[in-house]
Amino acid sequence: MITKESAFQKISELIERFEDQYSSYMKSEYNETLTRRDFIDPFFKALGWDMDNEQGYAEAYREVIHEDRLKIGTASKAPDYSFRLSGGKRLFFVEAKKPGVSVKDEIQPAYQVRRYGWSAKLAISIITDFEEFSVYDCTVKPDPADKASVARIRYLTFRDYLNQFDFIWDTFSKERVLKGSFDKFVQSDTQKKGTATVDKEFLQSLDRWRTYLATSISWNNKGLDEDEINFAVQQTIDRIIFLRIAEDRSVEPYGNLKHSLGQGDYYQNLFEQFRKADEKYNSGLFDFNKDRICEHLKIENKIIKTLVNELYYPECPYEFSVLSVEILGSAYEQFLGKVIRITPAHHAKIEEKPEVRKAGGVYYTPQYIVEYIVKNTVGKLIEGKTPAEVDNKKIVDPACGSGSFLIGAYQYMLDWHKNYYSVTGKPSKGKKDNPLTPEGYLTTAEKKRILLNNIYGVDIDVNAVEVTKLSLLLKCLEGETEASIQQQFSLWNERVLPTLDDNIKSGNSLIDTDFYSAELDFGMEKKIKPFNWKNAFPEVFKQGGFDAVIGNPPYGASFNADETSYFSKNYKLQEYQLDSYFLFIEKSLDILQSGALLGFIIPNTWLLNLKTSKIRKYLFSITEIDHIVHFQNPVFSQAVVDTEIMIFRNSEPSKSHEIYIEIFNKQNERAERRIKQQNWIDANGSPVNIFDNEKNNTIKAKISSLLILDMVCHITQGTKPFQVGKGNPPQTRKIVEQKPFVAEYKVDDLFRPLLRGSLMNKYQITWNNNYYIKFGDWLAEPRYSAKYEADEKIIIRQTSDHLNATLDTKQFIVRDNLYTIVQKKPEINLRYILGLINSKFLNWYYQNILNPEKGEALAQVKRGHIALLPIKEVDINNFGEVKLHNEVVNLVNQLLKLNEELKETKLQTQIDQLKSKIDYCENRINEIVYQLYGLTEEEIRIVEGN
Numbered sequence: 001m002i003t004k005e006s007a008f009q010k011i012s013e014l015i016e017r018f019e020d021q022y023s024s025y026m027k028s029e030y031n032e033t034l035t036r037r038d039f040i041d042p043f044f045k046a047l048g049w050d051m052d053n054e055q056g057y058a059e060a061y062r063e064v065i066h067e068d069r070l071k072i073g074t075a076s077k078a079p080d081y082s083f084r085l086s087g088g089k090r091l092f093f094v095e096a097k098k099p100g101v102s103v104k105d106e107i108q109p110a111y112q113v114r115r116y117g118w119s120a121k122l123a124i125s126i127i128t129d130f131e132e133f134s135v136y137d138c139t140v141k142p143d144p145a146d147k148a149s150v151a152r153i154r155y156l157t158f159r160d161y162l163n164q165f166d167f168i169w170d171t172f173s174k175e176r177v178l179k180g181s182f183d184k185f186v187q188s189d190t191q192k193k194g195t196a197t198v199d200k201e202f203l204q205s206l207d208r209w210r211t212y213l214a215t216s217i218s219w220n221n222k223g224l225d226e227d228e229i230n231f232a233v234q235q236t237i238d239r240i241i242f243l244r245i246a247e248d249r250s251v252e253p254y255g256n257l258k259h260s261l262g263q264g265d266y267y268q269n270l271f272e273q274f275r276k277a278d279e280k281y282n283s284g285l286f287d288f289n290k291d292r293i294c295e296h297l298k299i300e301n302k303i304i305k306t307l308v309n310e311l312y313y314p315e316c317p318y319e320f321s322v323l324s325v326e327i328l329g330s331a332y333e334q335f336l337g338k339v340i341r342i343t344p345a346h347h348a349k350i351e352e353k354p355e356v357r358k359a360g361g362v363y364y365t366p367q368y369i370v371e372y373i374v375k376n377t378v379g380k381l382i383e384g385k386t387p388a389e390v391d392n393k394k395i396v397d398p399a400c401g402s403g404s405f406l407i408g409a410y411q412y413m414l415d416w417h418k419n420y421y422s423v424t425g426k427p428s429k430g431k432k433d434n435p436l437t438p439e440g441y442l443t444t445a446e447k448k449r450i451l452l453n454n455i456y457g458v459d460i461d462v463n464a465v466e467v468t469k470l471s472l473l474l475k476c477l478e479g480e481t482e483a484s485i486q487q488q489f490s491l492w493n494e495r496v497l498p499t500l501d502d503n504i505k506s507g508n509s510l511i512d513t514d515f516y517s518a519e520l521d522f523g524m525e526k527k528i529k530p531f532n533w534k535n536a537f538p539e540v541f542k543q544g545g546f547d548a549v550i551g552n553p554p555y556g557a558s559f560n561a562d563e564t565s566y567f568s569k570n571y572k573l574q575e576y577q578l579d580s581y582f583l584f585i586e587k588s589l590d591i592l593q594s595g596a597l598l599g600f601i602i603p604n605t606w607l608l609n610l611k612t613s614k615i616r617k618y619l620f621s622i623t624e625i626d627h628i629v630h631f632q633n634p635v636f637s638q639a640v641v642d643t644e645i646m647i648f649r650n651s652e653p654s655k656s657h658e659i660y661i662e663i664f665n666k667q668n669e670r671a672e673r674r675i676k677q678q679n680w681i682d683a684n685g686s687p688v689n690i691f692d693n694e695k696n697n698t699i700k701a702k703i704s705s706l707l708i709l710d711m712v713c714h715i716t717q718g719t720k721p722f723q724v725g726k727g728n729p730p731q732t733r734k735i736v737e738q739k740p741f742v743a744e745y746k747v748d749d750l751f752r753p754l755l756r757g758s759l760m761n762k763y764q765i766t767w768n769n770n771y772y773i774k775f776g777d778w779l780a781e782p783r784y785s786a787k788y789e790a791d792e793k794i795i796i797r798q799t800s801d802h803l804n805a806t807l808d809t810k811q812f813i814v815r816d817n818l819y820t821i822v823q824k825k826p827e828i829n830l831r832y833i834l835g836l837i838n839s840k841f842l843n844w845y846y847q848n849i850l851n852p853e854k855g856e857a858l859a860q861v862k863r864g865h866i867a868l869l870p871i872k873e874v875d876i877n878n879f880g881e882v883k884l885h886n887e888v889v890n891l892v893n894q895l896l897k898l899n900e901e902l903k904e905t906k907l908q909t910q911i912d913q914l915k916s917k918i919d920y921c922e923n924r925i926n927e928i929v930y931q932l933y934g935l936t937e938e939e940i941r942i943v944e945g946n
Helices: 004-020 032-046 107-119 165-172 174-178 181-189 198-220 226-248 256-261 266-281 301-309 325-335 354-359 367-382 404-421 444-454 462-477 482-491 513-517 522-528 538-542 561-570 580-591 613-622 677-682 694-702 733-738 830-837 840-850 879-904 908-932 937-944
Strands: 064-066 081-084 090-096 124-128 132-137 152-157 338-342 348-352 395-397 455-459 504-506 546-551 592-603 624-631 643-649 658-664 670-676 713-717 751-755 772-774 793-797 805-808 818-823
Touching: 004 032, 004 165, 032 090, 090 107, 107 124, 107 132, 165 174, 165 181, 174 181, 198 226, 198 301, 198 325, 198 338, 198 348, 226 256, 226 266, 226 338, 226 462, 256 266, 256 301, 266 301, 325 404, 325 462, 367 395, 367 404, 367 546, 367 592, 367 624, 367 643, 395 404, 404 444, 404 455, 404 462, 404 546, 444 455, 444 462, 455 462, 462 504, 546 580, 580 592, 580 613, 613 677, 624 677, 658 677, 670 677, 694 840, 694 937, 793 830, 805 830, 805 879, 818 830, 830 879, 830 908, 840 908, 840 937, 879 908
Parallel strands: 090 124, 395 455, 395 546, 455 504, 546 592, 624 658
Antiparallel strands: 064 081, 081 090, 124 132, 132 152, 338 348, 592 643, 624 643, 658 670, 713 818, 751 772, 793 805, 793 818
């Protein structure tokens, strides 16, 4: 067994040997191979790594891959070592040099190893000749002109190894890596702000190449329309990237694309390579029976030359042999959010699609979310089965985009089959038709079979469909070599890749071809792209539907009048405001067979939204909610929407079924709990709270008979000043932009004081004669029902995750980011209600029972939730209750007065004194409220958070 002490001893011996014969090791004849064998291999072996594969694993399962090196000029085509966890996940690369090389100062080796690490999206990589040991931060984009010191985070010589041994052992020993210390080192020493990740850089490259091609094609091929130009550009880029990746993975001869730059028409030379690729790969990517545009394109030689040269070392920062399909997909997802527009002068403009602009960008699903959903749907689907039983399992993403979920599902299936066929990772032997190669990888035939049998996708964007196919084909190509492909081609006349036209299709997942039955404009139909699932995938529906639906459906998509009409007639669970992700849930249940699984990441408001009771009631009663993962930290880096992973099973829940819930807080700390689904069924569509527990429910039950705020008060949102098309007369865009109905001073007698959310705090209004509104029908939504003229009204701020209320006695008009509350029952004092609303107990009740959005992005106080606040009506015949009621009213009066004084006070000692009085009054109200609501000491501790 390798221990820290034994490792220290072995490395001490290596250092002593190196020191003793230092001069001979520095001679030119002592080469890199000898250095690896004599020092580098023993060094890492001392740290616990199986450098010689003594466990006898097939290559697919080895801890350390010794790469075959191919020299290209002064560069190499692979790093010397790839260190991996079980399952093949890379940790770091190591580039070996002979001792005569100056690791500290030479630029080229540093650039090369950083290029590999950056392309593979690894955090760090290493260069060593044993004499020196350099650790590089691979999150920093490499540049050929960088000095060797750029992005270097540790530099040691062999004389430092013993006094730095704690660092070496804790960071790079296998034992410590498995315990997570490598990850801690990575998090502390890398990923600084402003680093250019490979996927973001690749997106910029894609955009640049698209601009080159679009400009040239639009100018030289004036008979093509916008759609045809978009298609031609996409196809050309995809084909070039596919062949360039094939080169770096030794499937095609390195530099093959550059042969097109010799003489004549470079694009036509390139097209000949595409033709040969069709004969070899049969992928659909090179199907020229379908593509009748690209063969006759005219593209300037200089454009093809520029594009091709940008794909090769040293100009190209990407090392395609280690650039994963998942990273390509991340870049392509963003790429698909843009489209080429052709101006009347035939200039190409790259613009965001309107729906992407509306959504604020494209949000690529992080890999850990994909893996989680796949594991809990596909993983459960195939667990404990044989390959024959898995053969007919059909998995679909109905809005597949660039294919991230389908790539994840396909990779999971490949790994599962590989593990099933192998014997604890040992090389396969025996039958001729063995599904594993001697190296432990799946055969080409097996990879194709799995892809065609199990993976399906649909997207409305035809370019997204092509990218998904490209990504899946590249995944299928992994592990192939030029020799293996040539063998299939020459021996069996079999082309290496499958055609995916029957698996990945373009169309509108939500609108069936019955859309044609309405007498609608067929120009509109072209954009809507109706799609019939059963006609598209007849074999799937012969077995009753799909076994798993996975993905990240679009949220908040815009619909035209025809689409809205169709959805209203054909979807039964939608209400209030159509949201695309609800439509995708309903459609998914329709295409799933009984007992099948649905795994989506969706906005987390659906459980609490007062307007979605119909879909909640339906899902709770007819599906088994297997799993919810609730994120209080943002999943999407650019998006502010908070999300949940939802895993459903398409079968009725049993009475005893429990929903498994995981909650990740802002610090990414994890908690888990279980809730009986029957509790949610009993809610009958009402909002439900994943934070519910028995103690909270006891308090909720205790006060369930009380009045709610909606019974005793009118609750109304304030006025909305501006919106195009709203108001009388309807507002124009110019009015909305110039905002003539609001001012910072009283323009005339029609202008009245206006209060907005930022001008109020608890028990305080901070308006200071500086905000007015011309109130009347010309406003977008005046909302006269807000009773602005009332002598007294409570104001509650909308944009908050807690209750924040005060009293208005000056008849303010209030903005739509505030609610007004006025009495329905005059016998209940409004100041008493204000004290209850601002109390610790009603805030706890709001955050834990009604709407647990504390700390979440865009948290809002919603009218429907404050309407449900429990209000303790005082019994006028109960002297004790009346006395407590009156004390609350007096304390609220004091708080209003004290906060008004606080606003004007400037001396710190007086401010502190006022705050002390305010704290006393608020604490006393809290004590009274606990008493009025009958809370026990234990229940008070729950509310107080103790």
